[in-house]
Amino acid sequence: MHIPDKFLKPYNPRESEGVMYKKWEESGYFNPDNLPGERNEPFTVVMPPPNANGSLHAGHGLVFAIEDTMVRFQRMCGKKALWIPGADHAGFETQVVYEKELQKEGRSRFQMDPKELYDEIMEFTLGNKSFMENQIRELGASCDWSRALFTLDDRVIKTVYDTFKQLEKDALLYRGARSVNWCPKHQTSLANLETQHHDRTDKFYYFQYGPFVIGTARPETKFGDKYVVMHPEDKRYKEYEHGQKIEVEWINGPITATIIKDEAGDPDIGSGVMTITPWHSAVDFDIAKRHDLDYEQIIDWRGKLLPIAGEFAGMPITLAREKIVEKLDAKGLLVKIDDAYEHAVPCCYKCDREIEPQIREQWFIKMGPLAERALQAVDNREVEFVTKRDERVFRHWLENIEDWPIARQIVWGIPIPAKICTTCMHGMVDLDDSIKECAKCGGAVEHDPDTFDTWFSSGQWPLCTTGFPDSEDFTTYYPTSVMETGKDILFFWVARMIMLGLYRTGKVPFEKVYLNGMVRDGKGQKMSKSKGNVVSPLEISEKYGTDALRMALIVGNTPGTDINLDIQKVNAYKKFANKLWNISRFILTAVEEAYIQEQPSLSESDAEILHAFNEIVRDVTDDLNNFRYHLASEKIYQYVWHELADVILEESKALLQEEGDAKRSRQWLLYHLLTQSLKILHPFMPFVTEEIWQSLPVTDVDMLIVAPWPKG
């Protein structure tokens, strides 16, 4: 049979992929409304919206490979397959990226008008957004662009505001002075999840504090310490009574200290006595609250000492630490220094600067009831984890959940619709800007200057993308089928979506959770810009083809396990694409069109081959239905290369020399195996399979993307 000239050259992904994606997009098949045939059962995946502040990284490559594979498979199986793309404004993340841009120009956000800054970041983000959307196309994602959503679209903001209001009504929202993680560089509070702990060895100082010896790693906070805490049962200090006042000589002269007996005092640590700094320690703050103690700010928002420090005022804490120790030593109050004190310090996850705990009025969401309902949903199997180990991690986190501080002191984000009383700091949710005075004290109010933690809005993403509460899509596609994303955002995102989805609708936002591991470099090292080992999926796709990249990411990659993106592996699948190309060339050359239309009666050996192939199809189908992409892809690869090409094609060469029924049977079989192999391979390697499909003389449908999945 005559074959197209293109088969005379090796497969060239560069020539093919862009054209093919365009064809798919123009076919309208990414939108389930346009899919052929009667389709009743929906299959929905909401894409984790990539941050619109840069290029896609290898992790995105993996996420899109897996999601596209599942969506293409379900589409071929006759489902109303919907994959909803999006873009994330990524609040704090993007602001940090943009601040670096500003820095390059010698500018700073702290010298800018908030509105001006917001507009600039918006322009920056929208530019990145369209850039990034094209990258998603290059990776072959068959998502429905007509339903694409941006996390700052009006629809999202409306849903987020309604949820905020609802939380207030249900008494799940509160505002209070509490210890928060403050980043002195970025000038915002952060949730615990947004800090990372670093192990450090520091000096630990023992000072004479009146009759006691106290220990501390942070002398610079000790100015305001006027409470001495010890365990009520500690026999060493039984002569002291709770509330007793004593005079002690301290850093800047004599002060009056008060004895506090509290079980937080651990007799086994140091002398068993400690002084507390409630403003700069969450533990100390809890103690202070229990006993209704005073607290005072020692360190300002930028990490420098306040006037209470006297001669040390204005000093950054590290410098002040040494000077204070020198002074206490000079006064004879330094008892000893232990220089091998090991502890973990929380740092800003973006800049690594040490977090300074500060007391600040903040909005918090009471998470207990939300977590309880989420746990119930897991118990009832309303939501199931494909990666069982993550379910255990998830449960553990929910069982120990903390209230969620949702305000950030940055401009790039959704403004918090609230008024704050300038007199008593009382906060009131105000969606329509109607509150003019404080409901508590009648004082003047002003707009809350803060924005939402970006995860608060992302946590409602499945609602927003499906058009909650009253769109037709919401009825059809919610709850969605699978949430597939990186395991690193289990708490940040997946957990919040489950809780907020349940809270707003009573239903889980998705039925299955599939968490992929992290993509590492070829040697198993974590990719990072500073190491210079970051691999761009787009560059790989350009050089080796998207299909090869996808296979390298999927084959052998067990759910939840990290994968090394080895360029040699990519190359191996580039060769495989070409192998498939040549298999097609051979078969198209060998068969005659007249013999491939209808199935003839098969020779015994051909019937066996067909039987064996159908076995593979059933096996692979079962794998795909159970998220075993790593196995399905490998099985097809093995079959196509080492059975179809190495065995069947080779023995066909002789068979096809002879005329008669055997030849007729074999011709039909070869063509059948080709078309069916293309089908089962299509979810994994969409480009090369479609390219070949469109060159076939006889097919059941024009485009492979909507070809019916073989029965097996």
Added chain:
RNA sequence: GGGCGUUUAGCUCAGUUGGCUAGAGCAACUCGUUUACACCGAGUAGGCCGGGGGUUCGAGUCCCUCAACGCCCACCA
């Protein structure tokens, strides 16, 4: 401090409910350019499945224990 996990060929990893004579890719070695493909083919070599104990007719797979490594969470006296 708490939680989760990993350990299988030189390297990177599969191995689904216990049936395995333990597989793949890459790397290595030998041979082969007869028209699908050198982005190839035929073949070879390489493993007490981390150590120890147990359950079982049978364990890479289940249980206990030890060891090494990794990840996550966490209020820095």
